[in-house]
Amino acid sequence: METKALVLSGGSIKGAFQAGAVKAVIEKGFFPKILYGISVGSLNSTFINHEAGKQDLPYEQLDWINIKDNLIKFWKENVKQPSDLVNKRGYLKLIIDVLFGKFNGLTDTAPLRKMVNRVISLETLRQSKLIHRVGAVNISNGNIVYADPNVEENFIDYIIASTAIPIVMPASLIGGQADKPFFDGGLRDVAPLKVAIQNGADSIVAILCQPPQLENEPFNYQNLPKLAERMTDIMVNEIVNNDIDLLNKVNRFLPVDGSRAVAGPYAGKRKIKLCVIRPSKNINVDITKFTEDDITKMIELGYQTAQEALENADI
Numbered sequence: 001m002e003t004k005a006l007v008l009s010g011g012s013i014k015g016a017f018q019a020g021a022v023k024a025v026i027e028k029g030f031f032p033k034i035l036y037g038i039s040v041g042s043l044n045s046t047f048i049n050h051e052a053g054k055q056d057l058p059y060e061q062l063d064w065i066n067i068k069d070n071l072i073k074f075w076k077e078n079v080k081q082p083s084d085l086v087n088k089r090g091y092l093k094l095i096i097d098v099l100f101g102k103f104n105g106l107t108d109t110a111p112l113r114k115m116v117n118r119v120i121s122l123e124t125l126r127q128s129k130l131i132h133r134v135g136a137v138n139i140s141n142g143n144i145v146y147a148d149p150n151v152e153e154n155f156i157d158y159i160i161a162s163t164a165i166p167i168v169m170p171a172s173l174i175g176g177q178a179d180k181p182f183f184d185g186g187l188r189d190v191a192p193l194k195v196a197i198q199n200g201a202d203s204i205v206a207i208l209c210q211p212p213q214l215e216n217e218p219f220n221y222q223n224l225p226k227l228a229e230r231m232t233d234i235m236v237n238e239i240v241n242n243d244i245d246l247l248n249k250v251n252r253f254l255p256v257d258g259s260r261a262v263a264g265p266y267a268g269k270r271k272i273k274l275c276v277i278r279p280s281k282n283i284n285v286d287i288t289k290f291t292e293d294d295i296t297k298m299i300e301l302g303y304q305t306a307q308e309a310l311e312n313a314d315i
Contacts, residue, residue, distance in 0.1 A: 002273075004315070005201030006032035006048075007193055009240060010039025010186035011209025012165065013085075014283050016295045018044055019075045020302025021207045021277045026068040028310045033059055034131040034201050036146075036192045038185040040209070042134035042162035043116070047074055049149070050120050053128035072299060078115055080292040085112045086169065105170035113160055120156065125149040131199060135185030135192060136161035139171060144188040146195060158182065190240040193247055197272060202258075203315050206244075207306070208278035210237055247274060275313040277306045 006025070008018055018041065037045030051067040078084060086107035089097075097103045125132070126149060133146040136158050147158035154175040161172030161182030171181035189195070191206050214237055254261050254271040261267050279301065285294050 002203045003034065003200045004030060004032045005034035005036065005196040005199070005204045006030075006045070007191050007196055007204055007206040008035075008037045008041025008045050009191040009206070009208040009210075010041055010162075010184060012040055013079070013285060013287050013290050013295075014209035014298060015040030015044055016075050016079065016298035017209055017279065017283055017302035017305075018207050019071050020299035020304075021306035022048070022302075023068045023072055023299075024303050024306035024310060025205050025207070025277070026064045028313075028315075030203075030205055030310075030315050031059075031062065031064050032130070032205070034196055034199055036133050036135070036196050037162070038135045038190060038192060039163055039165075041191075041207075042136075042159050042185065044071065045132060045134060046116075046120060046125070046149075046159055047071055049128045049130050049132040050125055052130050053121075053124040053126065056127045057129070059129045074119065075295055075299060076292075078119070079295055082288055082290060083111060084115065085109070087111060105164075106168050107170075109160060109164065109169050112163065113156075116156060116159055120159070122149060122153075122155055125155070133192075133195070133199075134158055134162050135189055136164075136172070136182040137185055137187045139166075139181050139183050140179065142188075144185055145182070146192070161185075186239075191243060193243050193274075201272070202270065203273040205275045205277065205313075205315060207302075208240060208276065209283065210240075211279050211281050212241065213237070214282065244274075244276060247272060273315050275309060275315045277302075277309045279305055 035045040035049055048067055048071060051070050052062055055062055086109050088107055133148055135144050135146050137144050147155055149155045152158060157172050157174045162185045164172050164183045166183050171183055174180040174182055191208060193204060193206060196204055214234060250266060251271050253266055254269060256271060258270055260270045283298060285298065
């Protein structure tokens with residue numbers, strides 16, 4: 001039996017696109033045993049795992065239709081405007097914090113943490129039979145940690161950390177410890193394909209929020225949140241495109257029947273099924289001004305994009 005993995009990349013508010021794509025993936029009959037999430041993907045993967053935990057059933061008996069319906073409901077009911085996720089800091093306070101070396105982000109993520117604490121229970125997550133990890137980066141040593149809800153008592157802190165865009169958002173202090181400041185996992189790993197494979201995945205669906213090639217488009221580079229988001233998109237594309245190219249290259253040298261190679265540099269490895277779902281062009285939604293209508297449109301775009309990608313996918 002194949003071990004299926006769902007890999008969810010970062011993308012800020014474009015996580016609504018990701019949720020729509022997840023809906024199509026589940027309707028296709030792809031039910032993941034392994035979940036990996038980075039940045040907003042950590043939020044979506046955690047919600048999926050939490051829904052599985054609420055059912056408290058073996059993997060084979062999970063009601064995946066209920067899970068995907070509740071994921072869409074979560075986005076539509078909880079994320080309608082920027083203030084649902086962050087509060088803007090006042091200019092005077094920002095200036096004072098910068099002058100006294102106490103800068104901690106352009107925004108306060110208290111609304112996001114409040115929402116996560118309201119809808120996610122660590123106890124419920126631990127009832128899930130799925131394998132689940134979220135990635136966040138320790139800004140002190142540069143290392144990425146793939147947090148496991150069954151191991152980490154402060155797993156909620158890792159979710160917040162994984163979604164924390166540097167400069168725009170404050171660091172997440174794991175367990176409240178000042179020596180453990182964590183930020184967006186996308187700084188090191190955008191779509192953890194290699195880690196999912198190491199965990200035993202042999203059929204992967206990766207849902208990315210950025211197109212294969214960023215378009216040349218005008219934007220206000222003097223707007224710090226937009227500049228940070230654009231820089232993240234550029235970094236994301238470089239990292240994830242390289243990972244996908246490497247996986248496809250390795251696959252070309254492996255037996256097409258799925259058996260393990262018996263010789264050569266890839267001896268012992270077998271072909272990994274991979275379906276990548278991503279928009280064909282930039283999703284132009286302003287992170288600082290998005291509306292309920294924007295969320296709905298991104299969900300619909302994700303659903304349609306995934307349906308097209310899955311039509312002839314071998315997963």
